[in-house]
Amino acid sequence: MSDEEPKIIVDEDWKTQVEREKQQALEPAEEAPEEPEEFTEPGENFTIFDSLVSGIAAQTMVSLGLTGEEGQQVQVDMNYAHHLISTLIMLQEKTAGKLEEGEANNLTEAIGELQRIFAIREEQVLEMQQEQQAQAPAPESNIFDLNQ
Secondary structure, rough: OOOOOOOOOOOOOHHHHHHHHHHHHHHHHHHHHOOOOOOOOOOOOHHHHHHHHHHHHHHHHHHHHOOOOOOOOOOOOOHHHHHHHHHHHHHHOOOOOOOHHHHHHHHHHHHHHHHHHHHHHHHHHHHHHHHHHOOOOOOOOOOOOOOO
16 A cells, blocks of 8 residues: 555546636626616615615514514504604605615605504504593592592
8 A cells, every 4th residue: 555656636627617607607798788777676776775764664663563473462662663753754854865766765655654554553552542441440539628
């Protein structure tokens, strides 16, 4: 065994394969017709600003009790939802004229939809509170006339 030298096998095929793949990658780019700029893939123009708006909108939906599994009790925080919607409105005011058209449209759409959902949820909460008050027994009067 000590007489035999180890054989070193050099795989040159991978180099030619990489070179061939490079050439193939360049060829379609040269032959492909230009696509019109109006066509964009969904999410292609999703900016950091859009991510911020989406995040705040998602938090608002959670605070309005729109997430969760069926059959579980819904937790609603109307004050926090109001705060988040107000934050989006303030953001819209502060960035007026400085956003790209798509960003401004997404923000306007998110605010409108969240305000609509907020109004519906607010009515539902008020109805539930009225039902609970109607079902609760009347408390005894704790008002005393001290002049007697």
